[in-house]
Amino acid sequence: MNTNEPKIVAFCCHYCAFAAADLAGVLRLRYPPNVHIIRLPCTGKLDALYILKAFEAGADGVMVAGCLEGSCHFISGNLRAKKRVLAVKSLLPKLGIAPERLEFFNLSSAQGDRFAQIARELTERIKNLSPNPSPQEKGALEGGRR
Amino acid sequence: MIVADQKPIEEILQMLEPYKKVLFLGCQTCVAVCMAGGEKEVGLLAAAVRLARKQQGRPIEIIEGAVKRQCDDEFNEPWAKTIEQQEAVLSLACGVGVNKLSERFDVPILPALNTKFFGEVERQGVWAEVCAGCGNCILHLTGGICPIARCAKNLLNGPCGGVRADGTCEVAHNGPRPCAWVMIYERLGKLNQRQNIENIFAAKDWSSDRHGGPRKRVREDMLLET
Numbered sequence: 001m002n003t004n005e006p007k008i009v010a011f012c013c014h015y016c017a018f019a020a021a022d023l024a025g026v027l028r029l030r031y032p033p034n035v036h037i038i039r040l041p042c043t044g045k046l047d048a049l050y051i052l053k054a055f056e057a058g059a060d061g062v063m064v065a066g067c068l069e070g071s072c073h074f075i076s077g078n079l080r081a082k083k084r085v086l087a088v089k090s091l092l093p094k095l096g097i098a099p100e101r102l103e104f105f106n107l108s109s110a111q112g113d114r115f116a117q118i119a120r121e122l123t124e125r126i127k128n129l130s131p132n133p134s135p136q137e138k139g140a141l142e143g144g145r146r
Numbered sequence: 147m148i149v150a151d152q153k154p155i156e157e158i159l160q161m162l163e164p165y166k167k168v169l170f171l172g173c174q175t176c177v178a179v180c181m182a183g184g185e186k187e188v189g190l191l192a193a194a195v196r197l198a199r200k201q202q203g204r205p206i207e208i209i210e211g212a213v214k215r216q217c218d219d220e221f222n223e224p225w226a227k228t229i230e231q232q233e234a235v236l237s238l239a240c241g242v243g244v245n246k247l248s249e250r251f252d253v254p255i256l257p258a259l260n261t262k263f264f265g266e267v268e269r270q271g272v273w274a275e276v277c278a279g280c281g282n283c284i285l286h287l288t289g290g291i292c293p294i295a296r297c298a299k300n301l302l303n304g305p306c307g308g309v310r311a312d313g314t315c316e317v318a319h320n321g322p323r324p325c326a327w328v329m330i331y332e333r334l335g336k337l338n339q340r341q342n343i344e345n346i347f348a349a350k351d352w353s354s355d356r357h358g359g360p361r362k363r364v365r366e367d368m369l370l371e372t
Contacts, residue, residue: 049186052193056200094155095194096201 006060006126008035010119011050013043015073016109017065023112024119031119034126035063042066044077051088055097061126063118065105078106098129147176148240149265149273150183152191153258158236159198161256162206165233170195170258171225171247172212173239180273183238183259185212191238191258216243219250229253264295281354281361287342289333294350296326302347304330 012018018039024031040046043066054062064085066078085104092099105118152158162168170188178184192208199206209228213221216239222229229235229247234254237244241261248255263275278295284302285292294300298308298317304327308316313328334340352358 049190049193052190052197055197056193091155091194095198097197 004127006034006123006131007058008061008063008119008122008126009054009059010035010037011040011043011046011062011064012037013066013078014039014041016067016071017105017107017115019109020065020107020111020115023109024116025112027112029112029116031116032123034123035119042072042074042077043081044072044074046081046084048084048088051085051102055101055132058132060129060132061101061103061122063103063105063122065107065115065118068106068108071108097132100125100129101132147179147265148242148261149180149263149275150177150240150259150261152182152187152238153260155191155194155198158191158258159195162195162199162234162236165206166204167207167231167233169209169211169225169228169232169235171216171229171235171237171239173214173216173237173243174212175215175217177238177240177259178212179267180265181271183240188212188238191236212238216240217246219246222247222250226251278355280350280352282351284347287345288330289337289339289342291326291330291333293326293330296323296329300350301327302350 010017010021012021018037021037038050043064046064051062051064064081066072066081069078072078082104085102089099089102092102103122107114107118170192172178172183172185172188174184178186181187188210192210196206196208209232211225211228213225215221216237229251230253232253234256235247235251236256236258237247238258239247240259241257244255244257264277264279265273266276268274275295277292278300280294284294293302293304297304298315299306305325306327309325309328310316313325314322315325317323331340331343334342354361
């Protein structure tokens with residue numbers, strides 16, 4: 001695997017970040033192809049296990065993107081997801097994984113440009129870290145669906 | 147229910163240090179309800195340990211499982227073969243489950259949890275100690291609120307001078323807690339039983355508590371031996 005091309009898994013809320021990614025596409029905005037999007041009905045669906053499993057499957061970075069605070073379609077899903085992400089973020093260094101590999105963002109569905117910017121910035125940040133040294137199952141993230 | 151807390155991940159990793167093939171066995175009763183050692187926590191902890199060990203370049207093979215009640219041999223028995231094939235078992239049950247597995251199997255059984263107390267669910271994510279299992283219940287006299295468990299000094303004739311003006315206890319290492327005896331006073335008022343508070347409890351006989359050594363309960367009529 002080319003170590004310069006990190007794999008980033010993005011857990012995106014259907015109502016905002018996923019739509020923002022879609023908008024980025026419609027607007028023909030360029031962002032790195034490193035970001036692999038997984039759509040969630042709401043980031044409130046996010047489980048700490050999803051994040052750990054992504055790292056186990058060889059992801060070099062994980063981003064979670066939910067609605068702007070106060071705009072969650074399910075009232076508080078994004079706030080709960082943020083707490084879960086922070087909990088995993090504090091666990092990661094104890095496992096030997098840099099916490100910078102995981103980030104939570106708030107987006108609206110109109111922010112296609114912001115999505116592209118986040119994708120660029122996160123890819124750049126993770127490129128500057130060494131690859132996730134648990135590559136045994138890297139194949140799990142190769143070639144899209146298993 | 148029995149309330150437990152997961153040990154710090156550093157301590158768990160240290161315990162697992164010598165082993166490469168381990169069963170993570172949760173318990174689906176109390177510790178599942180208090181979100182410490184159920185099937186879900188087994189999955190999370192196993193993923194975390196696998197990740198950590200991969201980073202160290204010393205991968206570990208983990209089998210994940212959970213039994214209905216680890217404190218009962220018959221629920222553990224279906225796992226017997228698997229357990230015997232492991233270098234060690236990390237039990238996510240309370241201390242009772244760890245003891246039970248250790249009595250039955252000649253494999254190191256490691257505790258993933260710190261077992262803490264008998265508690266109630268205060269709200270999601272918060273559990274509070276309300277029973278001390280002292281073996282001599284007086285709840286009928288105290289409006290259903292236990293001074294042994296809920297008073298920091300286990301006072302039978304409270305409140306003491308440590309109660310604050312707002313009715314909280316001066317002992318507040320886990321955040322402010324109401325004084326058990328203020329709660330009892332108010333509860334007895336609602337039940338029209340305030341005269342109960344005038345009764346002076348005699349010194350408690352603690353022999354039914356752990357002060358009498360490890361306890362055992364036997365129901366002769368339920369024994370299978372004739």
